[in-house]
Amino acid sequence: MINPSPRSFARALLLLAVASGLALRAQEISVPLKLDTTILTQEGSLWGQLTFFNDDIPMAKERPAAVKKEPVYHGTPEYGQIKLGNGPKSVTLVVFDRPNPPIDWNLSRIYVDVNQNGDLTDDGDGKWPSVQARGAAVRLGTLFPLLHASWGTPEKETASADYSVMLVSVGMPNKGQIVSYRRSSGRTGTLPMAGREVRVVLIENDNDALFNKALDDDNRLTGPGKVERPLWLLADLDGDGIFGKTETFDARKPFALGGVIYEARAALDGSKLTLVPTTRAAQRAGVPVPRPFVGLAPGTVAPDFTALQADGTPMKLSDLRGKIVVLDFWATWCGPCVRSMPTLDKLYTKLKDQGLTVLGLCVSDDRMAFDQWMVTPKVKTSYPKVFDPNGVKTNRDNAAQRALGLGVPYKVNGIPTMYVLDREGKIVDGIMGFGGDEDDRLAKLLTKAGLKL
Amino acid sequence: MLADYASLQPYNVHACPTNILIDASGKIVYRAAGWNEAALRVALAQLGIK
Numbered sequence: 001m002i003n004p005s006p007r008s009f010a011r012a013l014l015l016l017a018v019a020s021g022l023a024l025r026a027q028e029i030s031v032p033l034k035l036d037t038t039i040l041t042q043e044g045s046l047w048g049q050l051t052f053f054n055d056d057i058p059m060a061k062e063r064p065a066a067v068k069k070e071p072v073y074h075g076t077p078e079y080g081q082i083k084l085g086n087g088p089k090s091v092t093l094v095v096f097d098r099p100n101p102p103i104d105w106n107l108s109r110i111y112v113d114v115n116q117n118g119d120l121t122d123d124g125d126g127k128w129p130s131v132q133a134r135g136a137a138v139r140l141g142t143l144f145p146l147l148h149a150s151w152g153t154p155e156k157e158t159a160s161a162d163y164s165v166m167l168v169s170v171g172m173p174n175k176g177q178i179v180s181y182r183r184s185s186g187r188t189g190t191l192p193m194a195g196r197e198v199r200v201v202l203i204e205n206d207n208d209a210l211f212n213k214a215l216d217d218d219n220r221l222t223g224p225g226k227v228e229r230p231l232w233l234l235a236d237l238d239g240d241g242i243f244g245k246t247e248t249f250d251a252r253k254p255f256a257l258g259g260v261i262y263e264a265r266a267a268l269d270g271s272k273l274t275l276v277p278t279t280r281a282a283q284r285a286g287v288p289v290p291r292p293f294v295g296l297a298p299g300t301v302a303p304d305f306t307a308l309q310a311d312g313t314p315m316k317l318s319d320l321r322g323k324i325v326v327l328d329f330w331a332t333w334c335g336p337c338v339r340s341m342p343t344l345d346k347l348y349t350k351l352k353d354q355g356l357t358v359l360g361l362c363v364s365d366d367r368m369a370f371d372q373w374m375v376t377p378k379v380k381t382s383y384p385k386v387f388d389p390n391g392v393k394t395n396r397d398n399a400a401q402r403a404l405g406l407g408v409p410y411k412v413n414g415i416p417t418m419y420v421l422d423r424e425g426k427i428v429d430g431i432m433g434f435g436g437d438e439d440d441r442l443a444k445l446l447t448k449a450g451l452k453l
Numbered sequence: 454m455l456a457d458y459a460s461l462q463p464y465n466v467h468a469c470p471t472n473i474l475i476d477a478s479g480k481i482v483y484r485a486a487g488w489n490e491a492a493l494r495v496a497l498a499q500l501g502i503k
Contacts, residue, residue, distance in 0.1 A: 048480040054495050137469060139498050170498035172491060330487055334469035414468040414487030433468035 033187035068118030087150030211270035340434035358383035
């Protein structure tokens with residue numbers, strides 16, 4: 001007879017505990033979420049706490065067929081709509097009564113067909129709660145109507161809710177007086193985690209009341225939405241009633257909660273949140289959402305240019321044909337550019353024998369600042385740097401000169417911007433911004449260009 | 454070496470320019486990376502600033 005020793009018995013128990021613990025932790029969690037229509041209003045607990053993305057409401061002079069009855073307008077009506085959800089009743093009419101000259105903004109009205117009956121006279125008097133007009137800077141605000149959100153298919157509504165949005169009208173330099181809106185509702189619930197109840201909030205930023213949003217590992221959308229707009233998941237992990245930076249996630253990408261990495265699967269209408277354990281890499285909490293790259297498309301021939309080397313002699317981009325080129329748009333005053341240089345230099349040193357070259361193109365800067373850098377750089381690098389002779393600091397009001405800058409043909413809208421060019425001088429792809437040591441976007445592009453890291 | 458840029462760290466600045474709006478109570482109410490004057494103007498307008 002062999003009796004298990006107390007020690008091995010204890011070890012077996014421990015193993016069992018660990019195994020069952022793991023099994024327990026790796027389970028799917030599903031919770032219902034309730035709609036909170038005041039959470040992002042001026043009275044709400046998250047007012048001013050989160051970034052937001054407004055959408056302009058496109059306005060047309062032509063009256064849509066859905067309009068059945070109208071008030072007497074003071075000026076000229078402009079018709080637009082807000083779409084919330086994807087169901088048959090997802091569209092609500094909005095009519096902007098724009099005063100005729102001589103303009104008195106106090107006469108402007110905003111009619112929102114909240115009950116969706118096409119009658120614009122039975123949803124309130126259309127008055128803006130506040131009118132602030134000083135010259136061209138006009139602000140008409142702020143309205144928080146509850147609009148019908150409809151989910152399902154275009155033919156059949158399977159769920160609906162009153163979803164609050166914020167409406168405002170502002171004067172824009174090029175567009176004139178526009179009407180713009182954003183969501184002011186969120187979904188809330190409690191997540192059972194390690195024997196505790198964790199308060200969670202789910203908020204969409206596309207102002208479309210759709211919550212089934214996701215990004216793949218290359219930050220491509222796998223559903224509706226816009227890449228740069230997060231689906232916020234806030235989780236009060238420490239129970240202090242505040243959602244801190246480390247308790248804020250983009251629910252479209254995997255995140256770590258209580259030591260487990262989950263993917264969020266939210267119902268279309270956000271009424272249910274399911275967390276599914278995954279082997280994908282987790283995002284860091286509080287990290288900004290990916291920015292889409294809005295520069296030149298892959299395959300485009302990189303526009304040739306002439307820039308000045310440190311000694312003042314010109315060089316052309318096309319002189320580098322035959323090499324794989326990282327074209328780095330930077331400036332001496334740009335902190336993130338400077339911080340990206342050690343990483344860039346490391347990649348250059350490692351891969352130059354495989355035919356990689358880096359060209360640091362100093363844009364939007366002063367010649368003196370560039371010259372100073374070349375003598376006493378803040379970061380020592382071994383790759384060549386050149387100067388854009390048409391560069392001018394962007395805080396100087398010289399739009400005509402700025403338009404000549406070399407960033408313009410490359411659609412640079414922020415720096416650092418890095419393009420990877422193939423040996424034929426065509427764009428492989430580009431990135432904007434520098435996300436720190438864990439930012440592997442450039443390394444991925446170089447792999448795509450055929451280099452072995 | 455890069456001490457000049459220490460103030461960028463708490464604000465998660467990844468690109469230039471980055472515009473961050475902080476309201477009177479000290480909360481960040483808007484942030485955007487890149488040159489986007491129109492978006493900044495909307496955000497300012499919503500704070501009641503012309």
